[in-house]
Amino acid sequence: MVDRLLAIGDIHGCLTALELLLEKVQPTSRDQVIVLGDIVSRGLDTRGCIELLMELQTRVPLLCLMGNHEEFMLDARDDDIACGSWLYFGGEETLLSYDPEYAEARIENVLETHWEFIESFPDYYETEHEIFVHGMVDPDLPLTEQDTNEFRWRKFEDVRPHISGKQVICGHTSQKSGLPLNLQHSICIDTNACRGGWLTCLDVTGEVAHQTSEAGEYRMLDMNTIVED
Template sequence: MSAIQMPARAQRNIVKPAPRTIAIGDVHGCHVALATLVDGLQLTPHDTLVLLGDVIDRGPDSRGCIDQLLALRKRCRLECIQGNHEQMMLDSIDGLMSIQEWLVHGGAETLDSYGKGFGIGEIEPEHVDFIRSWGDVVERPSHFFAHGNYLASRPLSRQPWRDLRWQSLKWHTPEAHLSGRTAVVGHTANKQAEILNLGHLVCIDTYCHGGGWLTAFDVTTGRVWQAKQTGEFQAAELPPIKTPAAVQF
């Protein structure tokens, strides 16, 4: 047996880590929080990381966040959902929306992350193409992932994109989806930095850009991790289930 060859018995005893599907809530340009959270997750190539959208705008380094995601594709399976802020950026680039309207909703901070005084045409083409590739819904056997909201009585393949990207849970709190799957969403920021658990729906936008936490939720195990833009990191827990009537935003 050579020095680098392992005995057959030892090879059989190697246990591969169980694959995980982990959702991350609205990053909003918080590059330190994202890097801290990803480091704490100890990702493997068997894991799937689902970004729920609104990776850009408002926070200090949207460009750095996109660069981190591009690099993450080499470490795990990455699936990104387009949020309303990504849509505003793309609509501004495509001439479908006033650039000024995007700028006042966080786009100014995004452009500044590419360089002070940069125009919208100077955003890196690789970043624009990457964001264009993001979808609306990610499905798993027991869960589905969307940015903002959904219609409970309509199949996931027929959901209106306006509801998926724009509708706040403050305006409409949906019932359980007809598929029976648990929804995992972001978009509706909880300014007390608390996870919303309705049983059939979990919202993990915990207001990172406003001083709260960036939250990661492993739907395979129920584990939760959180990080702040200050570099703090903690393991947390999914809170007890609330009824919609008890929810306060």
Template sequence: MLRPMQNRIVPFPIPPRVPAGTSIIAFGDVHGHLDLVEDMLARASARARAKPDRRHIVVSLGDLVDRGPDSRGVVQRLMGEVSGCELHVIRGNHETLLMSFLKGDPDANVWVKWGGLETIGSYGVDIQGANPSSPTDIEALRKEFRAKMIPAHLDFMRTRRLSVTFGDYFFVHAGARPDVPLAQQKEHDLIWIRDEFLPSGQRFEKKIVHGHTPVDEADFRGNRINLDTGACYGGTLTAAIFEDDDARVFASLPARSPAWHPYGTV
């Protein structure tokens, strides 16, 4: 028996397209690298000035915070405007972990080891000598971080969307679960999925543009595009540009801050 039409996945057309007269620039995981964000947004703004007849959209695929040297600065910058462009910032798993940590969720304590310590430090908390494996240190860090967190920053992270769609493209942090229509995807999969999604060749209703899983260079596949090129590990911040039925790398900016050496990765 066929599933009801509303539950069936009707694949996107090939080649996928964005709306006519629209240019979209999407970039991958930032992880506290304000210098790269500033550079990328300046390039997007310059292109908008050069082509004033088009609608210009910029999409951040999430993971603004952790690991890099200035998570606070990245959040502040992406709360602002990009001249000539519409800015859409998607929430990643690291923003979600940060919020859970502040709420006191013990399952989120691992966030401190996954780059959260650097974020806490960027908000002015003294992290020298803090032990991410010590329950006592973690509670002290949580208390100080709550006191230092800027309410507008927390509200910004909390209110970010999990995905945005333009034309035949679906922009999301991690990916989507195969055999589930995009409108029925669960939050956990949209910000965390890897193993079930990455090997799949399934075409969803839209082509997926995502980050979350570091690769050496932008990975363009038939059903998805991965733009996380490991800026926090000494790689690059990569953006793709989408116009009409064309999708290609717009810029790949090398990290200028020291590479991060993690306790663990996620």
């Protein structure tokens, strides 16, 4: 039995927001932290974010899920065409974070330990009452019968409860309002951190959301006050 079940939305290289979020939330060895994918790309310090999470994982039960941007990055490693596309969609910022002089975006600069860390990410995490995933799930199929692309690419649109009855907590679909989209049976916590919004940590147990920004701001939300029909 964990004290807190903590889900962190799309980080996208926003190290300042991530550092402040962890400072405010203070996860411990009695908590379970789930990072919902898209740690990489777009923001300026993917390398720093990965290193921070790898260090945190040595002290705290922490699981990172596979996002579409991690999948994109893995594909880019061995495919020049995929690499070209990835560079356009945030990969350049990722690679520049691995160059000490911020001078050249070379995929060879990514550390092997970081590749191994990303390769270890599962598609989803399931508890007795929740499903955690980056994208979304097909509401009509058990998780084991789904096309795994859904877990990384499906948008938070026309959302219905999953047949398991479990609450689905996801990222991927950016909420320009900066607020989590709370349908109760499903919650999206990608709150646009890399584009002037907020990085969200949902305390599922306490029904609150902690949010930080790249500008160094912090706020806490009562999830019961932002429920949508």
